[in-house]
Amino acid sequence: MKHEDQHLSDQDLLLDVDGEHSAHDEKRVRAHLKACWKCRVRRDELENAISDFVHFHHSQFEAKLLPPDGPRALLKAQLTQLAAAEPSQPSSWFALIHRLRWALAISTCGVLALCLFLSHLGRHGALHPQAVIVSIPDSRLTPGAAVLMDQRQLCTQPNIKNKLVPVALQRKVLEEYGIEGVEPRVYEIDYLITPALGGADDIHNLWPQSYSATTWNADVKDALEDRLREMVCTGNLDLAEAQQEIASNWIAAYKKYFHTDRPLPEVR
């Protein structure tokens, strides 16, 4: 019988203990455990190691943890202070406007993506089924990440061009975005906050920018990055603000700093 004499690895046993196996693997592992004393004993040893560690880890803190009353009161005070600092506009309006703004942005992107898809179909017959046009990164996956440096440090460095992202990391970014089975050349794995603005070489700062995007594409974003860096280094814009604006919505930032609703022709 296949693999009958092959014992399970610690990794397999642990995945079983933690209920992290796929249904297929779980069945395979359970069948082996039924027949194998040695693996059952090893599984128990790992369970005991977990139990030892958890007991040890928790007992270390039992006597040291302070009651939560003080820290809880501090948090409440901070939240109250935040409320006092906010404009008097009801928060529900904020949430509503926020949602409407996102709904508008998503529907605009949807219409744009559909138009591009149809035009591409017209030209080439069919687009790869997995290719997705991404113009704005998912803020949950790519919130942006920056290295710690101030304006002086940034501007005394030469204008750093984006480094090449290793292929393994590129694949991981595509995987995070649920983009599978496409050629890597369909997308540029781009920095959300460019290193020229202090952006970090970190997966939270990388996203798949589609080459298929014809309007809000990488060239347009490059122009924005150059403009923001120039403004930061001439003291016309705070570095943190520039990073925040490009990370939250680079298209909105482009419109704001180029005073236009569409990309300027020379950068398209």
Added chain:
Amino acid sequence: MRTLPVSSATDPGNLRDRLEEEVVALFDEFREPLLRYLSSAGMAFPDCEDVIQETFFALFQHLHGAKCRDNLRGWLFRVAHNLALKRQYRTRRDLELPADAGAENSVIDPNASPEDQAAGSQTRQRLLAVVQALPEQDRRCLLLRSEGLRYREIARILNMSLGGVSLSLARSLARVARRAQQSNL
């Protein structure tokens, strides 16, 4: 994981109060696990408390901005982890466990006999030695798993693959098990 009922999210009068209540309830639920995680990673208690305050403040703003509510536990650990790393960069302090952490962290059960106390203390010292000897990433994996996080959540927090998480945990637990067997011989 607590979530707001749909009706309350659309009630214009008390959304903010309800959010505040929700955040405070989450604070009560997760402060302790977060403290254990950050402190075990070598951060001093007052710093851990600061990071946790920052984390829940950020959570309030996150929820107030009507952002994603999926898996808030994973979100909290991820943000706390990142804030702790930022603090490490800022203060240039070493996040490794201090050399005398074993003595500082030792807890004696007053109900145990002197022999049991001595044996228990030895076991803890051995475990501490094993945990301290783990590479930082392995230790963090183990700590996050012991706080109940699933492999996918750990992978996202530590920026690892799922396979990497299971391999790391298996490696660490094998060491703990080996040390336990040596103690029993």
